[in-house]
Amino acid sequence: MVRIILMLALGLLLAGAGGTLAAEAPVMTLPQLMDLALKYSPEVKASQSEVDYARARKNEAHGYLYPQLEATALGSVVPNSRAPFFKDLNGSKVLFYPDPADQLHGVNVFGRLDVTIIQPLYTFGKIKFRERAAESYIKVKQAGVESKQGEVLTRVAEAYYGLILANQGKDEVKEARTYIRDIKERLQRLMQVGSATVKETDRYRLAAYEGGLEKFAAEAEEGSKLAYQALKAMTGMGPGQEFRVPTDLPAAEPLREDLDHYVRLALELRPEFTQLKEGLRARQLLVDAARADRYPSFFLMVMGALAGAPGRDRITGNFRDPAIVDYYNTAFVAPFVGIRWNFDFGIAQAKVQAAQAELAQLRHTEKAALMGIPLEVARHYAKAQESAKAAKGLETAYINARRWLVTAFSNFDMGLGQLNDIFQAIERYGRFRGDYLMSLYEYNLSRAKLDQATGLYRRTLAQRAVPAGGTPGNLTPAAR
Numbered sequence: 001m002v003r004i005i006l007m008l009a010l011g012l013l014l015a016g017a018g019g020t021l022a023a024e025a026p027v028m029t030l031p032q033l034m035d036l037a038l039k040y041s042p043e044v045k046a047s048q049s050e051v052d053y054a055r056a057r058k059n060e061a062h063g064y065l066y067p068q069l070e071a072t073a074l075g076s077v078v079p080n081s082r083a084p085f086f087k088d089l090n091g092s093k094v095l096f097y098p099d100p101a102d103q104l105h106g107v108n109v110f111g112r113l114d115v116t117i118i119q120p121l122y123t124f125g126k127i128k129f130r131e132r133a134a135e136s137y138i139k140v141k142q143a144g145v146e147s148k149q150g151e152v153l154t155r156v157a158e159a160y161y162g163l164i165l166a167n168q169g170k171d172e173v174k175e176a177r178t179y180i181r182d183i184k185e186r187l188q189r190l191m192q193v194g195s196a197t198v199k200e201t202d203r204y205r206l207a208a209y210e211g212g213l214e215k216f217a218a219e220a221e222e223g224s225k226l227a228y229q230a231l232k233a234m235t236g237m238g239p240g241q242e243f244r245v246p247t248d249l250p251a252a253e254p255l256r257e258d259l260d261h262y263v264r265l266a267l268e269l270r271p272e273f274t275q276l277k278e279g280l281r282a283r284q285l286l287v288d289a290a291r292a293d294r295y296p297s298f299f300l301m302v303m304g305a306l307a308g309a310p311g312r313d314r315i316t317g318n319f320r321d322p323a324i325v326d327y328y329n330t331a332f333v334a335p336f337v338g339i340r341w342n343f344d345f346g347i348a349q350a351k352v353q354a355a356q357a358e359l360a361q362l363r364h365t366e367k368a369a370l371m372g373i374p375l376e377v378a379r380h381y382a383k384a385q386e387s388a389k390a391a392k393g394l395e396t397a398y399i400n401a402r403r404w405l406v407t408a409f410s411n412f413d414m415g416l417g418q419l420n421d422i423f424q425a426i427e428r429y430g431r432f433r434g435d436y437l438m439s440l441y442e443y444n445l446s447r448a449k450l451d452q453a454t455g456l457y458r459r460t461l462a463q464r465a466v467p468a469g470g471t472p473g474n475l476t477p478a479a480r
Helices: 002-012 030-040 042-063 126-192 200-235 259-269 271-292 347-413 419-454 456-464
Strands: 068-079 085-089 092-096 107-122 297-308 330-340
Touching: 030 126, 030 200, 042 126, 126 200, 126 271, 126 347, 126 419, 126 456, 200 419, 259 271, 259 347, 259 419, 259 456, 271 347, 347 419, 419 456
Parallel strands: none
Antiparallel strands: 068 107, 085 092, 107 297, 297 330
């Protein structure tokens, strides 16, 4: 029986389970806990914030298609100035300036408003390429939300199956204590009557089993509490909220599809491939945009100004000269067509080269993913198949070991067997039972990891319509 506790302790290092619960606590299934974890997960919500940021960047890029208005308001004090007039001088009319520029004749307030409206007409793709790149960037971040959801779901599954494993382990400890108690009673009774079928060393051997059992029982109990709290933390449950999980691990069934089927699913559903595909598209568009920066931009501009200074006379009448613009007293609106062309000595070329380098890096990343992801799928697929076959064989083994144990007790009671036979039967039963439970745990955990590795969890989310950080409406058609 010691073997089972050892295996359970190793399993609890990965997951664990939850403490003593009230009988009325509801039983939570894995899908229910996953739903709660997705709704609560700060990681998923943080990823969704990145999607919102990407949408804002796309809106920013789109905004450059619309007119841009720039207004500048100025206020100050300026010298007073009266308008010039004609004055008779020796029978001739002479233009007289009452307030020469080299003299100060008092000051007064001044205000001016300049308004410029620019509407892009044609930019050789500067705006279009960046807007389309921003759209791809949104898809990259949406796929990032789905990837983060997969990580959260796998952690919940790991803790969930670990919780059930630990609870079953505690039950096995109780059963082992029952066997040890029965052996102790028989041993004491036979020792008292001086039976030759038992020895003093049997007492020490039994005490050693009992001590080891208590050690692993304590580890299982503490591991159970630890993982139960971990599940509560992942689902956002408060101190007063309690729950239970099913008593038995799900049965192990060999996978019906071959490995190639799951590899194809991974290439179709993994959000990382969506990220790579859209990331490549975005990088290529940014390269195009960097090249477009070398060309001019055509625009329509409307310019207007309104200025006034109460202490300065307006030039009117015969003194109005269209070649002279009074900066302090004016009002006009005029349309223009313009071209803006920025020239530099290597800056634009360097930007193109940087964008091309990022594009090449992403292409190499795609190749690495195409090699690595199938290996990841194959690893979890092989582990699931191995665990399913092992569980089937170990189930037969522990059932027969239990029969062996019952028979050993019966033979010993009838005087036909030795106490050593019971010890051997307990050891075999404990080892096979522990290995069986561990194989069930490893099978179910491998299935959860296989779902993450292939992206199958995305279809499950879409079917359940979980309103997590990234809504199923954001899933790609392949995921739906």
